[in-house]
Amino acid sequence: MTEPDSPDPPDRNRQLVASLLDGEHRALARVISRIEDRAPGHRDLVSRLHPHTGDAAVIGVTGSPGAGKSTLVDKLAAAYRDRGDTVGVVAVDPASPYSGGSVLGDRIRMAATVGDMDVFVRSMSARGRLGGLSTATTDAVHALDAFGKDVVLVETVGAGQNEVDIVRTADTVAVVVQPGSGDDVQMLKAGILEIGDVFVVNKADMDGVDRLLAELEEMLHRSGSGGAPVDAGGHHGPAVGAGGHHGPTAGASAPETGPDDGDADGRESGSDPETGADVPSWDPRVVTTVATEGDGIDDLVDAFDAHASYLRASGAGRERARSRHAAEIRRLVREDANVLLDAEIRRQGGLDALAERVLAGDTDPYTVASGIVEPIADCVDDGRPPREAADDPDTTAERGPDGDA
Amino acid sequence: MSADAGRERTRPVRCLIAKVGLDGHDRGAHVIARAFRDAGFEVVYSGLHRAPEEIVQAAVQEDVDVLGISILSGAHDTLVPKVVEGLEEYGAFSETLLIVGGIIPEEDRDDLREMGVAAIFGPGTPMQETIDFVRENAPVRPDDPA
Numbered sequence: 162m163t164e165p166d167s168p169d170p171p172d173r174n175r176q177l178v179a180s181l182l183d184g185e186h187r188a189l190a191r192v193i194s195r196i197e198d199r200a201p202g203h204r205d206l207v208s209r210l211h212p213h214t215g216d217a218a219v220i221g222v223t224g225s226p227g228a229g230k231s232t233l234v235d236k237l238a239a240a241y242r243d244r245g246d247t248v249g250v251v252a253v254d255p256a257s258p259y260s261g262g263s264v265l266g267d268r269i270r271m272a273a274t275v276g277d278m279d280v281f282v283r284s285m286s287a288r289g290r291l292g293g294l295s296t297a298t299t300d301a302v303h304a305l306d307a308f309g310k311d312v313v314l315v316e317t318v319g320a321g322q323n324e325v326d327i328v329r330t331a332d333t334v335a336v337v338v339q340p341g342s343g344d345d346v347q348m349l350k351a352g353i354l355e356i357g358d359v360f361v362v363n364k365a366d367m368d369g370v371d372r373l374l375a376e377l378e379e380m381l382h383r384s385g386s387g388g389a390p391v392d393a394g395g396h397h398g399p400a401v402g403a404g405g406h407h408g409p410t411a412g413a414s415a416p417e418t419g420p421d422d423g424d425a426d427g428r429e430s431g432s433d434p435e436t437g438a439d440v441p442s443w444d445p446r447v448v449t450t451v452a453t454e455g456d457g458i459d460d461l462v463d464a465f466d467a468h469a470s471y472l473r474a475s476g477a478g479r480e481r482a483r484s485r486h487a488a489e490i491r492r493l494v495r496e497d498a499n500v501l502l503d504a505e506i507r508r509q510g511g512l513d514a515l516a517e518r519v520l521a522g523d524t525d526p527y528t529v530a531s532g533i534v535e536p537i538a539d540c541v542d543d544g545r546p547p548r549e550a551a552d553d554p555d556t557t558a559e560r561g562p563d564g565d566a
Numbered sequence: 567m568s569a570d571a572g573r574e575r576t577r578p579v580r581c582l583i584a585k586v587g588l589d590g591h592d593r594g595a596h597v598i599a600r601a602f603r604d605a606g607f608e609v610v611y612s613g614l615h616r617a618p619e620e621i622v623q624a625a626v627q628e629d630v631d632v633l634g635i636s637i638l639s640g641a642h643d644t645l646v647p648k649v650v651e652g653l654e655e656y657g658a659f660s661e662t663l664l665i666v667g668g669i670i671p672e673e674d675r676d677d678l679r680e681m682g683v684a685a686i687f688g689p690g691t692p693m694q695e696t697i698d699f700v701r702e703n704a705p706v707r708p709d710d711p712a
Contacts, residue, residue: 187656190629198577262578262603268624269613275620281627286578286608 174202178209181308186278189308193283196300204493207300213307215482217249218469221315221331223353228337229363231270232452233461234316238274240458241312248274249305250282251298253317253327263287267316281305295326296492302330325356330485332478333468335461337361338377340369346376354380357445359464365449365457374447381445443471498537505533579704581632584612584621586649589639594667598634598696605697607632618645622652625662631704637668643677650681661705665696 177195180188192210195203220237224230231252238248252267265284274280283301298315305313317327328334336357338346360381362373446464450457472478506512515529583599585592592614602609610628612621625633633653637645646666653659659682666678667687675686684703687696 186626187629187658190627194577194580194629200577262606263608264599264603265608265610266613268610268628272613276617276623278623282624283627284610 171202171205174206174209177206178307181210181304182213184309186281189281189304190283192304193301196304197285197297199297203300207303210303210307214303215306217302217306217310217313218333218465219302219306219313219315219331220465221317221328221334222337223317223325223328223334224337224361224363225339225342226318228339228342229452230316230318230337231267233337233361233363233450233458234267234314235271235274236452236455236458237314237461238271238280240462242274242277242280246311247279247309248281249302249308249310249313250280251285251301251305251313251315252282253285253287253298253315255287255318281308281310295330296489296496298327299330299489325353328356330488332472332481333358333465335359335361335465337363338373339364340367340373346373346380358443358468359461360445360447361461362447362449363452366451366454370449374449377447381447443468443475443477501537502533505536509533579607579632579700580610580628580630581607581634581700582610582612582621582625582628582630583634583636584616584624585614585636586612586616586618586621586645587637587639587641588615589637589641590614591638592636594638595634595636597693598636598667601693601697602700605701607700618648618652621649622656622658625653626656626658630662632663632665632700634665634667637666637670640669642666642668642670643674646678646683647681661707663700663703663705665700667691667696 177188177192181192192206194200195206222230222234222237234250234252238250241248250271252265254263254265254267263286265286267284268282271280271282283305285298285301298317302313302315315327315331334356336353336359338360340362360377362370362377446467448457448460448464450461452458469478472481506515509515509532518524519526519529579602581602583595583602585595595611599609599611610624610630612624616624621633621635633649635646635649650659650664653662653664664683665685665687666683670678670686670688678686685699
């Protein structure tokens with residue numbers, strides 16, 4: 162890849178990373194700023210961090226506005242601190258589309274852990290960069306991971322593709338819903354159901370909890386992921402969640418609970434992961450909480466732990482990590498390709514001038530677009546004979562379904 | 567690494583608006599937070615009743631350019647020094663523009679300025695004046711692109 166003007170003294174990055182690994186909070190804060198600003202040299206920075214990442218449990222928390230995400234994250238952070246884990250929090254808030262400015266208020270809810278520097282909270286604005294937000298968030302998580310945080314919580318409003326992309330980068334995704342809000346059910350229908358590993362019914366002291374639990378249960382069953390055990394009491398241990406496993410394919414047809422035989426099945430195959438035997442697929446857990454009171458937080462931590470062990474035992478964690486890296490590579494390559502394309506557009510007189518020619522009837526958008534991409538396509542074809550690419554089934558297969566970022 | 571180089575626009579000004587101590591009057595802080603947002607700044611709001619250590623923690627973690635402390639309790643001469651000390655402890659003081667808003671008697675202002683407070687904005691200060699001051703004085707970082 163070309164490097165137009167080698168921008169940053171790598172020395173500066175080396176120092177920053179050394180200080181970060183040394184445990185300096187200010188270095189961590191500055192690294193995240195540079196990542197967030199996409200400052201010159203930030204990629205070098207992330208590359209340097211990379212060897213030190215991979216140890217943190219990354220938990221994404223999403224849900225509609227007002228569902229109690231920030232309060233929940235605050236209480237979760239406190240719970241993890243109680244057992245000795247260090248915690249990082251990345252809280253994403255929307256930015257004003259008008260001024261680009263933002264008021265980041267998630268810190269207001271961070272009350273249980275204030276003054277504890279081992280909880281590192283960073284607010285991020287969704288500055289309206291297209292697609293860039295998930296890159297910045299992922300990289301910020303890397304920084305917290307490299308710093309040595311045991312748990313990293315990523316909090317974001319569950320509306321919009323960007324936000325969904327962000328939480329998807331987590332190891333475990335928690336979707337927070339509250340009773341009495343039809344919006345939540347709508348949100349679940351709109352595609353967030355599939356990404357949840359754990360569903361949190363917060364504000365469980367309010368009316369309508371039973372109905373919401375019933376709706377959730379129904380939706381989870383319908384989605385074919387097997388009988389999701391609904392932990393309506395909110396105070397049962399993880400055993401409830403672990404029960405009711407069916408084979409990955411049998412889920413849709415099997416009736417809700419067959420604790421006896423389902424349990425036996427699940428346990429048997431789940432108990433010897435080392436030998437490579439089948440580990441049952443994960444049934445999304447449902448946990449009820451009252452975040453303001455701290456009720457159900459321990460259950461939630463248990464559920465996250467259970468999911469983490471599932472990821473380890475089943476190999477799904479590796480699978481997730483791989484697809485995460487794949488998405489990251491794809492995103493970065495696209496960023497770079499866009500820069501190249503922008504340069505080519507500028508070289509050909511700029512977008513406005515090209516559009517003007519279309520307007521004047523001299524040409525059409527397709528011809529213009531081909532003219533811009535052609536030089537790049539030529540280079541690619543020169544570098545790699547087309548025959549070779551066509552012979553390789555992997556290469557061709559990978560080209561197909563990758564249309565979405 | 568071409569996406570690495572300079573296509574980005576300039577960094578927005580990042581501020582922490584903090585209510586420190588026991589006074590519960592946060593209208594001014596809210597108004598400032600909103601005006602700053604409308605000016606295109608990124609504003610982290612602390613919420614009420616923060617201890618100086620909490621303010622320092624937030625300022626360091628959020629890596630803000632500007633720390634605006636709102637005090638209407640009269641306790642500025644004990645609270646502000648603690649914040650300054652805390653920032654110095656983390657090596658963040660020199661790169662943070664510290665401003666104070668609220669009720670600060672004239673005779674206390676010089677002391678605060680000596681401590682390192684860049685400006686004090688009392689009641690009735692035109693919003694634009696505060697915004698302009700922040701724009702002009704927000705610290706430039708060594709690693710900012712020129």
